[in-house]
Amino acid sequence: MPAPHSLLPPLLTxxxxxxxxxxxxxxxxxxxxFVKEHPTTNYLASEPIPFKLNVAFSKKYGSSATNTFxxxxxxxxxxxxxxxxxxxxxxxxxxxxxxxxxxEIAKSSKKVA
Numbered sequence: 113m114p115a116p117h118s119l120l121p122p123l124l125t126x127x128x129x130x131x132x133x134x135x136x137x138x139x140x141x142x143x144x145x146f147v148k149e150h151p152t153t154n155y156l157a158s159e160p161i162p163f164k165l166n167v168a169f170s171k172k173y174g175s176s177a178t179n180t181f182x183x184x185x186x187x188x189x190x191x192x193x194x195x196x197x198x199x200x201x202x203x204x205x206x207x208x209x210x211x212x213x214x215x216e217i218a219k220s221s222k223k224v225a
Contacts, residue, residue: 119146120156127161131168136207140200158196162189165207169214177218181210 123146130139139161147154170178182188188210195206 119150120153123157124160124164128164131164137200137204139207140196140203143196144200158193161196162192165192165210169211173214173218174221176221177214180217180221181214185210185213 123142126142127139130136130142143157143161147157150157166178166182169181185191191206192203192210195203
C-alpha cells in the first residue's frame with residue numbers, strides 16, 4: 113500500500129505564486145487555512161516562507177540589497193514567522209515594511225544578481 117503524499121508541496125507552490133504576485137495577505141490567509149486544517153504541519157508549512165520572501169526580494173531588488181537587509185535585521189526570518197502566525201494583516205504589514213526597507217537599500221547598493 114503506497115504512503116499518502118504530503119499536502120505541503122501544493123501549499124508551497126501556491127505560496128510561491130502568491131509571493132510572486134506580491135499578495136502577501138493571501139499568503140498568510142492560505143497558510144492559516146492550511147494549518148487550521150492540518151495543525152501538525154505548522155512548522156513545516158511556515159519554515160520555508162522567509163526563504164521564499166528572500167528569493168523574491170533578491171529577484172526584484174538584487175541579492176546585494178537583500179543580503180544587506182538580512183545582515184542589518186538578524187531576526188527578520190523569525191519576525192516573519194511570528195507575523196505569519198499573528199494573522200494575515202500583521203504578516204502583510206511586516207512584509208510590506210521589509211520590502212520597502214530592501215527597496216531603499218537597493219537604491220544605494222550595487223546590483224549583483
